[in-house]
Amino acid sequence: MLVQLDHVEKHYKGFSLDCSMNIQEGCVTGLIGANGAGKSTTFKAILGLVKPDSGKIRIFGKDCSSLDSSDKEKIGVVLSDSGFSGYLNIKQITAIMDGLYHNFNKEDFLKRCEGFSLPLDKKIKEFSTGMKAKLKVLLAMSYEANLLVLDEPTAGLDIIARDEILELLREYMVTDGRSILISSHISADLEGLCDDVYMIDHGKIVLHEDTDALLDSYGIIKADEQAWRRLDKKYILRVRNEHFGYSCLTNERSYYTENYPNLVVEKGSIDEVITMMVKGEEV
Amino acid sequence: MKGLFRKDIELLKGNFKIFAGIYLVALVFLFVYKNGEQMFTFYVTMISSILVLNTISYDEFENGMSFLMTLPVNRSTYVKSKYALGVIIGMGGWLLSFLVATVYANMKSPGRDWTEWLLVGMSSLIVIFFIIVVMIPLQLKFGGENSRMVMIAVFLGTFGGCYLIYTILEKLGVNVDALLLSVASLGAPMLLGIFAVIIAVSVLISMKISEKIINNKEY
Numbered sequence: 001m002l003v004q005l006d007h008v009e010k011h012y013k014g015f016s017l018d019c020s021m022n023i024q025e026g027c028v029t030g031l032i033g034a035n036g037a038g039k040s041t042t043f044k045a046i047l048g049l050v051k052p053d054s055g056k057i058r059i060f061g062k063d064c065s066s067l068d069s070s071d072k073e074k075i076g077v078v079l080s081d082s083g084f085s086g087y088l089n090i091k092q093i094t095a096i097m098d099g100l101y102h103n104f105n106k107e108d109f110l111k112r113c114e115g116f117s118l119p120l121d122k123k124i125k126e127f128s129t130g131m132k133a134k135l136k137v138l139l140a141m142s143y144e145a146n147l148l149v150l151d152e153p154t155a156g157l158d159i160i161a162r163d164e165i166l167e168l169l170r171e172y173m174v175t176d177g178r179s180i181l182i183s184s185h186i187s188a189d190l191e192g193l194c195d196d197v198y199m200i201d202h203g204k205i206v207l208h209e210d211t212d213a214l215l216d217s218y219g220i221i222k223a224d225e226q227a228w229r230r231l232d233k234k235y236i237l238r239v240r241n242e243h244f245g246y247s248c249l250t251n252e253r254s255y256y257t258e259n260y261p262n263l264v265v266e267k268g269s270i271d272e273v274i275t276m277m278v279k280g281e282e283v
Numbered sequence: 284m285k286g287l288f289r290k291d292i293e294l295l296k297g298n299f300k301i302f303a304g305i306y307l308v309a310l311v312f313l314f315v316y317k318n319g320e321q322m323f324t325f326y327v328t329m330i331s332s333i334l335v336l337n338t339i340s341y342d343e344f345e346n347g348m349s350f351l352m353t354l355p356v357n358r359s360t361y362v363k364s365k366y367a368l369g370v371i372i373g374m375g376g377w378l379l380s381f382l383v384a385t386v387y388a389n390m391k392s393p394g395r396d397w398t399e400w401l402l403v404g405m406s407s408l409i410v411i412f413f414i415i416v417v418m419i420p421l422q423l424k425f426g427g428e429n430s431r432m433v434m435i436a437v438f439l440g441t442f443g444g445c446y447l448i449y450t451i452l453e454k455l456g457v458n459v460d461a462l463l464l465s466v467a468s469l470g471a472p473m474l475l476g477i478f479a480v481i482i483a484v485s486v487l488i489s490m491k492i493s494e495k496i497i498n499n500k501e502y
Contacts, residue, residue, distance in 0.1 A: 044502070048352070049352055049502040051501060068357075069356060072354070073355045075353070077350070077353040079349055079350050081345075081349070082345070082348075083347070083350050084290075084347070084350065085294060085341050085342070085344055085345075085347050087294055087297050087298070088290075088293055088297065092293040092297070095289055096286050096293060098286075098289075099285040099288075100285075100286030100354055100356070101355065
């Protein structure tokens with residue numbers, strides 16, 4: 001286990017986090033949730049930027065608070081709202097990275113920057129949102145880190161820039177022993193990238209599932225009043241009132257398609273599952 | 284620490300033109316004012332020392348500290364790098380300005396009392412340690428803008444406190460002026476030694492306070 005969170009709690013006025021999750025070696029794990037759900041707080045707790053009120057965080061088998069510089073060199077970080085000073089340019093950042101990371105691959109980093117048409121002499125504050133995002137990801141990948149912790153790396157980007165970043169992450173995962181923890185509120189980004197997904201809402205993990213299972217087994221049943229009464233509710237996770245009757249989230253779609261051939265059972269997307277998990281009621 | 288120094292130097296280099304302009308103003312003191320050499324040394328030393336506070340402001344710009352704290356350096360190393368940078372740039376600025384002022388003073392009026400000149404020049408060093416000892420922890424605790432206000436409060440508080448102690452001692456019948464003169468009579472080497480010990484202890488205490496501040500911070 002590369003990262004382990006065991007009932008990590010952090011309380012603020014009006015918000016409480018209580019999070020348990022695991023990131024396996026060789027896996028891309030997604031953390032998904034609405035704005036303010038607790039994604040960034042979870043990331044900050046993992047990175048030691050905030051101190052949990054209780055619970056344990058272990059990274060590379062060590063307690064999070066006892067990570068030393070060599071451990072931190074194995075973690076690549078992208079924060080949505082922070083990075084190197086905007087007054088620096090890529091050439092200056094390259095020199096800084098060279099002094100910070102033993103495994104910083106200067107030539108490869110500069111080559112990739114040129115490949116993405118990132119100007120080396122221009123101040124970062126003059127970069128577009130997409131250019132800044134690409135630079136952050138390229139930096140996190142530039143020193144052979146084993147773990148990437150990426151908080152909203154695609155936020156505010158157009159579809160082309162998002163695809164380019166996701167492609168970079170897929171390339172990164174080709175090498176064995178690496179893992180990524182990535183958060184996004186754009187579920188489509190995670191569907192094609194993540195091996196498993198955690199869903200967070202109001203500071204609590206409400207769902208953890210393999211992405212394949214989520215896409216294959218989860219479904220949304222559309223039932224009118226009569227159909228709802230006859231429905232076996234064994235595999236119904238959430239239900240929501242609709243103008244036509246009820247929308248029901250199930251994690252056994254095939255059970256309902258086989259046993260209720262007249263029911264409308266749609267394949268669930270991550271977005272629909274989130275909506276149902278957050279807005280639906282338990283049966 | 285190498286990477287942190289590099290970052291600070293690159294940030295300062297990026298604003299070279301602004302700083303060069305500020306330093307040019309110092310030459311006005313040197314060439315325009317009578318006895319401007321002392322003012323020149325003091326001003327250059329002060330501006331050089333303040334550069335370390337600027338680097339902290341740059342680090343804090345747009346929430347940058349969050350990212351910096353994920354780099355492979357611990358928080359104490361970050362603090363130490365700021366104190367080291369403050370001493371290096373401050374002392375560098377003092378040395379350079381003092382040399383320029385000495386050469387200029389020698390050209391203007393040769394044959395002055397050089398011992399007194401040295402002591403007056405060294406008094407400018409106090410500004411470096413004021414900025415390092417007082418301002419670094421304040422800036423780390425309150426941020427760039429608020430720390431200026433707190434600094435004024437600290438300065439006024441210190442001044443007021445000294446005046447209060449002076450008044451109380453006078454009322455108790457202690458001749459403070461005579462006491463200060465007796466301290467001054469210890470001689471330059473002894474005074475410099477005492478001065479060096481006070482500064483070293485103050486810097487160490489200040490650094491520990493700064494480490495505590497940054498270790499308790501959340502980003």
